[in-house]
Amino acid sequence: MIVRTRLPEGSSHLYTDVLGTITDRSDEALTIETRTGTVEVRLASVATGKIVPPAPPRRRPREG
Secondary structure, eight states, X not given: OEEEEXXXXXXXXXXXXXXXXXXXXXXXXXXXXXXXEEEEEEGGGEEEEEOOOOOOOOOOOOOO
């Protein structure tokens, strides 16, 4: 899942993306497990989200 969230006013960008697996949801926030750790995203800051397919398996290096 990828979730696009609004950043606070005055930030250098308007939005940021969080890519990972949603592990918990409350009335106020999502908990997302990313490659680098767990992130909590407030629902009030969510602009959009969508399901993305898992990354394909890595290819074995070529021999030769």
